[in-house]
Amino acid sequence: MHLKLLLLLLCCMGSALASAAQYVDHGEHRIHYTTFSSLIIPPDVASAHGIVRSEKRVVLNLSVLKQDKPAAASISGHVINLLNQRFELVFDEINEAEAIYYLASHLALEHDILRFHLEVQLDTVESVSINFIRRYD
Numbered sequence: 001m002h003l004k005l006l007l008l009l010l011c012c013m014g015s016a017l018a019s020a021a022q023y024v025d026h027g028e029h030r031i032h033y034t035t036f037s038s039l040i041i042p043p044d045v046a047s048a049h050g051i052v053r054s055e056k057r058v059v060l061n062l063s064v065l066k067q068d069k070p071a072a073a074s075i076s077g078h079v080i081n082l083l084n085q086r087f088e089l090v091f092d093e094i095n096e097a098e099a100i101y102y103l104a105s106h107l108a109l110e111h112d113i114l115r116f117h118l119e120v121q122l123d124t125v126e127s128v129s130i131n132f133i134r135r136y137d
Helices: 002-012 015-020 043-048
Strands: 022-026 029-037 057-066 074-080 086-088 092-096 099-107 112-121 127-136
Touching: 022 127, 029 112, 029 127, 057 112, 074 099
Parallel strands: none
Antiparallel strands: 022 029, 029 057, 057 099, 074 086, 074 112, 092 099, 112 127
């Protein structure tokens, strides 16, 4: 129930979030990913999912669809900041009846530019690399 509230909140956000949301198509799979400030998550939802709310913390949300249905995956990755420091991302799987999401959070300093490098293992054979950059002001 809490995650549905979070997802509704994310869907209703303005164009800033919409422009940050992206996806990659790979065969029958579509991988959606986005990042956002942890402060947009209501305190009770963040607490229920162990997410730390802070003006310096960003959340990465990733989901995989296979033929428009939620699909499980194994996600790994890291982020590199402006100082070229590398931090491993730890993903938590949120599995609901109608959705599967993977969430990771990371510290972002003011005016930071973060380079995300993700590896999405779709099954035992296929994997997809996703690389993108986000600036946080």
